Amino acid sequence: MTVSTHHDDSPGLSGRLRDLLHHVFGNQKSPTVYPNAPGNSAKPVPTGLADDIDKLGFKDIDTLLIFLNSAVKGVNDDQQFLLEKMIQLLAKLPPASREGKKLTDGLINDLWDSLDHPPVASLGKGFSFREPDGSNNNIHLPSLGAANTPYARSTKPLVFQNPNPPDPATIFDTLMVRDPAKFRPHPNKISSMLFYLATIITHDIFQTSPRDFNINLTSSYLDLSPLYGRNHDEQMAVRTGKDGLLKPDTFSSKRVIGFPPGVGAFLIMFNRFHNYVVTQLAKINEGGRFKRPTTPDDTAGWETYDNSLFQTGRLITCGLYINIVLGDYVRTILNLNRANTTWNLDPRTKEGKSLLSKPTPEAVGNQVSVEFNLIYRWHCTISERDDKWTTNAMREALGGQDPATAKMEDVMRALGMFEKNIPDEPEKRTLAGLTRQSDGAFDDTELVKILQESIEDVAGAFGPNHVPACMRAIEILGIKQSRTWNVATLNEFRQFIGLTPHDSFYHMNPDPKICKILAQMYDSPDAVELYPGIMAEAAKPPFSPGSGLCPPYTTSRAILSDAVSLVRGDRFYTVDYTPRNITNWGFNEASTDKAVDWGHVIYKLFFRAFPNHFLPNSVYAHFPFVVPSENKLIFEGLGAANKYSWDPPKARAPIQFIRSHKAVLEVLSNQKDYKVTWGPAIKMLSGDPATSFALAGDEPANAASRHHVIAALTAPKQWRDEVRRFYEVTTRDLLRRHGAPVHGVGAGPRTHEVDVIRDVIGLAHARFMASLFSLPLKEEGKEEGAYGEHELYRSLVTIFAAIFWDSDVCNSLKLHQASKAAADKMSALIAEHVREMEAGTGFLGALGKLKDLITGNDVHANGNGVYTNGNGVYTNGNGVHTNGNGVHTNGNGVPHAAPSLRSFGDQLLQRMLSQDGRSIEETVSGTILPVVMAGTANQTQLLAQCLDYYLGVGEKHLPEMKRLAMLNTSEADEKLLKYTMEGCRIRGCVALYRAVVTDQAVDDTIPCIPNKDDPTFARPLSNPQVAESARTLKLSTGTRMLVDLTTASHDPAAFPDPDEVRLDRPLESYVHFGLGPHRCAGEPISQIALSSVMKVLLQLDGLRRAAGPRGEIRSYPASQWPGQAGRPPRDPAWSGLRTFTSADQSAFSPLATTMKINWEGRGDL
Template sequence: MASSSSSGSSTRSSSPSDPPSSFFQKLGAFLGLFSKPQPPRPDYPHAPGNSAREEQTDITEDIQKLGFKDVETLLLYLNSSVKGVNDDKQLLLERLIQLLSKLPPTSTNGKKVTDGLITGLWESLDHPPVSSLGEKYRFREADGSNNNIHNPTLGVAGSHYARSAKPMVYQNPNPPAPETIFDTLMARDPAKFRPHPNQISSVLFYFATIITHDIFQTSSRDPSINLTSSYLDLSPLYGRNLEEQLSVRAMKDGLLKPDTFCSKRVHGFPPGVGVLLIMFNRFHNYVVTSLAKINEGNRFKKPVGDDTAAWEKYDNDLFQTGRLITCGLYVNIVLVDYVRTILNLNRVDSSWILDPRTEEGKSLLSKPTPEAVGNQVSVEFNLIYRWHCGMSQRDDKWTTDMLTEALGGKDPATATLPELFGALGRFESSFPNEPEKRTLAGLKRQEDGSFEDEGLIKIMQESIEEVAGAFGPNHVPACMRAIEILGMNQARSWNVATLNEFREFIGLKRYDTFEDINPDPKVANLLAEFYGSPDAVELYPGINAEAPKPVVVPGSGLCPPSTTGRAILSDAVTLVRGDRFFTVDYTPRNLTNFGYQEAATDKSVDNGNVIYKLFFRAFPNHYAQNSIYAHFPFVIPSENKKIMESLGLADKYSWQPPQRKPATQMIRSHAAAVKILNNQKDFKVVWGESIGFLTKFPTGENPALGFALAGDAPANQQSRDQFMKCIFSPKAWEDEVRQFCEATTWDLLRRYSAKVQDKGPHLKVHTHEIDVIRDVISLANARFFAAVYSLPLKTENGEDGVYSDHEMYRSLMLIFSAIFWDNDVSKSFKLRQDARAATQKLGALVEKHIEEMGSLFHSFKHSHSAVSDKTNGLANGGANGHANGNANGHTNGNGIHQNGGAAPSMLRSYGDLMLRRMIEAYGEGKSVKEAVYGQIMPSIAAGTANQTQIMAQCLDYYMSDDGAEHLPEMKRLASLETPEAFNTLMKYLFEGARIRNTTAVPRLVATDQTVEDNIPCLPDPKDPTFLRPIPNPQQAETTRTVKLSRGSMVLVDLTVAAHDATAFPDPEKVRLDRDLDSYTFFGLGPHRCAGDKVVRITMTAVFKVLLQLDGLRRAEGGRGVFKSLPASQWNGQAGRVAGEKPQWSGLRTYVNADESAFSQTPMNMKIRWDD
């Protein structure tokens, strides 16, 4: 074929640089981009100007234009198309444009590449878009409308049912009577109850009931109408329309009315169904309460005054966001806990889940499944979800009794349909229209509108322990006879497809024989008698007659009829992937960071199961953090025990039934705090169990029982005394500590700060910014403890060590939190498991280091020999027992690790000396392992985090309007290198910490006691943040006798005690004449912080360096403050009393940087300074 004259080039011979034609032809054939040469076309000189018959050029012309780099581009294009990912750093788009620009405009292959490029650009976006910024699309509508933004009525409540399978088989005009079908194929013999083969509990079927009535509620007036939406939006709780939704809302602060749910129908099910909905109600109320506290991005700003519209918007935004989050938890329970149990994945140690929300990539080989397209449920699935076979014996009796009463004493097994309709109508109308006036299972509402926890928990416990029934023929309770007859009549009125037609629709093989449906001759013969042909078997009788699936581990756990098992998985995928609020709009932005995290699954906990969050938020005062009842309620506990034992996980869980935790009494006055915390006989520390959990050996042996903070026995006191002797304190010790911390702080400022602005004449003034809590205070404390205990911290140049600065702090913080700040039962299980892993990892490194030291000094023997043999001959003491090291954290001549930056010489060797002294003090007759996990690791855990909290709160106080007046004087003192100035700065530090610190310590009451307590201070009415108190002018008049019962808990509020004018005159003023040993933030009594004399130096040294920064100030906006909220205990919403005046506790809760979780300590605050 001749070259086109329009190319503007003449034919030329090949040169050595030109690629061979055969290579491009083969490459073109492989890529499918190039065509074979076409025969010449007739020339039409009179064709229109826009004719499609323009002459096209072939590969020969293309070859002349391309080079080897263009080959690379084509290969890169192919690779990108197959993978569906374009690495834009390789400039593929730009290279394609270069390639295409070289080809003749008539190039056939160029057009194909261009077409492919256009197709790829088109497919990068949704057509049409499935998400919208419109305000009306922001939240779920009460009736389910607007889920699909282009078809807003799709799946709306009140719509007609859809049809899934096309019914083509001739229907028998004289089908068998439903009564006969029930009596012969479905009815359960009470004496032949078959427990579920997988020992699934009744709770799974209660949850299935909620799902079923969430998406199926057939109108009694028109059976083709579905009264609820076709989405998993928890309509039994929230209502099917706006009117119903408003009836369950409190219309204040986004809350639902306590312990209510909208659906009256739920009262016709065993009470466990209602308890589950109440649990979701409580979860919703916990979430909206937390959203209002956090107020992420000021999106839930509380109005002031009487602006009705603003208050309504505030309430609605909280409510609707809370609903999105609660539905998010609900769907995660469906997809993980529920579906994993259905597939028997709970019996294997695997975190795989069938999650239809997976992010599918776009590639040449696959096209993502559509999402957010909406849904409309069908009549076939209405029938599929009728699982009456699974009713337990207890629930059979409950339902029989309920229906008998509704029928006026008549046996429900003999009731006619008109009698059933009348009875159910009277039953439903017997409940008040107002949800808050309804009762449940005879439980009475309390003053605050909630039900007593114990009654609800008893119902749930019994339901978890009750095994459900098995699927299969002849296992529907007789009490359901009339209801099942109604179902068969409805199916016929809907003209649903046959069993085989539906199976073919969902991709299953048709049944060829009746024995294929069920090999039981009795069942097969009955089906043959009723229908004559397998193709004529009706859907609903057919799925009830099908043989159930066998138990397969993993694969089949629910063991439903074969057709049902396949259909429900398809429906789960459709329900979730088609829902806009579970896919494209299920984002942290829409749910808030906190809400997204609160509903999220975590594969490190129960392989992703998430229902424990529902239990712990509903009943925080009853379930242990590792209760098997809360973590795996869909299987009865005895079976769970077998499962966990087979997986080697049984010791991770508690097998005790739930029981109320001891009541806690708050103590506030300084005098009462001193009395309690000095009385070890009657008030016991409570940290022993947590310390033991972190340090125990795999054999179960607990080496830390005698650690100082683990108890109040003589052995615990001895441990404290020994620790005090171990703290090495030569004459120069305090100066060395101070120098180390100052040098470390300067090093951290240098390493982690960023220059953000230049200003001033000639731009010679440089502004720097740093996160002072995350990158300075926290890390300075971590480096100090790493030095004191020779922990393996990495140096700046990467030599030696295991942990970076931040990794070390996170590990120490994790361990500390699991012992002293473990007060959120919903987070506790993960916290403890992670902390134990951190403890074991760090402990193993310390143990190894001690053994290496022993080898280095020719004194240590095998780790399981007596420690007393190992310590003989260790290098003797202190400042002279080291060689010089440099300031960059290298290893010195003795092999002692240099932690951090410019560390003074003594502290470089102090860590090994500290370990030596602790081994000698604690290790007589013990192995190194016993000494490490029994004493050294708990000692390490007891520090770091507390100092970080104190320093952060102190700095925040002096950078606030309350304390800023003191900054100039403190800055002057920081510039002086005198002991007097340093000690005065320490007093400022202690005062700032006293005013802002938040500390409370628990004690277990060992004997019945009475304590005289009073209220030292009151909330400042001018302070809406509840941060600052005012002295109580009538403190003495508030004295009361507090009776404390044996076994109860007392929480000593040392924050209020620090504002008690009887102990701290002028409590809201900074005074430098107070005794440093009188402060409460290190505790009081025998368990006061053993190292407080040391850490007061470390904190002051860091404080001093920060005060030397010129122009020290907060960064602008929210980055320069940490969010501080009044701490409050969530009690599952029970016990609220309207109008109750809050007392000032001073206790605060903080949030992390992205505001996705609460924290016990400030975590982030940006500061700036100039140089």
């Protein structure tokens, strides 16, 4: 056959196409065509490769290569138009092209594989939440894995087994029983806490019916059924039926009562976490999904409200549970806790689809098997302490009989009676003899004591002859159960999970004694039963990382396979584990963070359950699965021992609020008896030199530092004009840069919108700090510079929060780590600039200054700051931008003078460097960096709340404020400053911590009370019974105080008509910048900064909130979670303090993060 070639093709094209198609499809011969073949119509004769090549061109080679690459990688870049090019290629080929059909088949296969067949998730109402019995996990097999269904079988038993196997009692007495004098501690010093979680996991998926050993009474999913119950009735018994809550400190499983108290205490932590979660869900109410009924008689509405909160809370709590299993439990099992790595075995990994592999199925459900029921019996790890506890508990149940010698029938009868005598109502049960308090919960300190002792308790090692004698009847029953199930042999099971069979007893366990016993009982390794064989196997040695649990060899491999199946097969942990299903906040709250504890996450459970007992960096809370003494050695090896506290948990005294203006002034003025608490955080961030910084302490050195900082900040006579000009120009620039036209209801042709907190107020303060201290910002569209504007703002807020807003014990360590990294970067950049500045003070620096004098230009230029000239034309490297002509103008076309903070900042740095006896590094760490850290977040917070007030309750003042803003006179600016300070006073929320160092008494009152007509709790009423509220607070040494400047700002004794805006109040009367020796050193600068930004915003025509929630600040009354729902607040009076959320509501924030405003026009900026 002659091959024809298209006249446009190069000589090599045919060969290239032929080679490529051969590679893709292989070199196959055309099938023989028989002219008289049966059929309804003549079959087309397939064309060959030569005809295909005749139709294709150069571009088709690229298309085939892209197709092949896409098939191998499993990713299609649709910007390359592969689909369209493939259609073009296929359209060129002859209708009967054999290769064309294969390409078409491949395309169809690729399109088919893009979707799940059948789908694994459903929008049906029955699939939204976990069913109490675990059904409906697999949407196509609803009963798969449900409670009260038969166990599965994993391994086919083919080996002939002895009809007369060894006596179970003999097996226990020879292969399993522990000699009390020969306890073997776990080789990796794993604590009993890990095995308490293992107990919860085991009873979560295995609960064999005593009436029918083939039936599993619980679900085959890790759904925390020991807490939530195995069916509807058990679940309702543990629920309050109100607000999604569980009954305090309860759990469903009666069996847990018979375990060492640490297991119950573990479950109680999950109970408390659940109640914390549903409380926050109701508070945030993301997207209005939890609709609280407005009338008490709306029974159906209240039931829906309760159930929506409960079920969502359960999904989140189970999310944390599974992350603890993977992030703490499995990491310890694999000894990853000893390595400086964040890698983990997480079965939820997202696998791509490709030509070479298909992703492992997920969300297909699960059914646990009898073999794994036997694998998870880890009684040999019971510690000496728990051995004694269990023996005593069983002896008491047996009426004094020794459980080691009691008959199995007596033990089973006694355990049955023990469970029968446990109250059916979970709230009536006790734990370890603890007494429930009036709120239904147990005492926190007593529960923490149980947990502390469990964390310090070394578990036992795996291996033969290490099961406590008290478990004799239980183990005999286990052997009998395995025989009724007719399970496969040990070697058959090993082969099933991909392991080599034991070819000798020595291979099973090299201990000659064990080998001899096994040989006497079973004759051959192939005859050894599964359960006795596992108990007789040698334990794996430690590997770091690799082997931390050190179980028997078979168990080591099996449990990892089971973990993958349990997690990846569960729809609620895979395809339906999304922020949309469990809320953004819930998803974030349950998630791990690789930057904290290498991905361990159990600390969240401890801190939410016991917020007042564990220090934020307590090793007891962060790493409870290894005893502290061993953790100390591990962390010393990792160089991280100093990051954690090794002190045992201890209850902290409750915080005492100080509310009245008089008491606030008294406390803040007394440095002798009430000390600031910011020193450790400032030292952590900035090093030892910072201990003498103004805010770090109350010693003479701190006072000297304050005077030095104030002198440095206010020395230049023109500083007020410099600051005012900078903020006004910067605010206009930010409005121009981030404002955008908006359309919709209520919007006009010139309506614009901006996020005033995120993109204006916050960035204005960040730019100020960058310009003042030469922090290099990235210009738009360029990579030069150390920070983007938002990045710098976030860094400044993070650092500030670590010092002044570190109130959430659960997120404290994460906050400290992030703030330390941000502070180190900032310190290095400032120090580098200071060294360059110092180097420029010689001949070259003097020459540059002489040039400026000769040319008459006031030039302040560098890569970091703002440059200006005498004409007011400027650009920047630090965040102040020009328009297209390089000139900022006001509405009349008059150029705005550019801010010249670079020289002001350098002079400030020089003054700070003048402190005697300090190196550049010491000055940067001890003075300059702390000043930077203290100057952005609080100003953003105050101005955001001030603006929020005037756009809401105080909007009647806007016309007059706008009039003043347009005057541009010093008198008008002074009045605007008063308006700004009043807005900050009325709506601002500020409080300061102090520590009591000597026993004291303070007379205090409650100046304001909640307004029942204000659902936001932001607008208080003056207390009409303020005299009756007088009390003397007895403050013992060590008491933590929260000095509430918000209530003091609403105290009529200091601020008559506290709810009204009055311009006759002296500027020095305001307290939101503090009082006494630690009053904000930068208050004058802050006042000008706040009023200047406010002035520019007021100049906007039609200034108003954006419509709907976008124009609102989402905030809630601040309160400390007390560890359990239903507990009365320690101080129920109005505090005025607020907590906020991030823009996506995935986390709480100490300051407002977003509020959109609208205005008309833009060209006048």
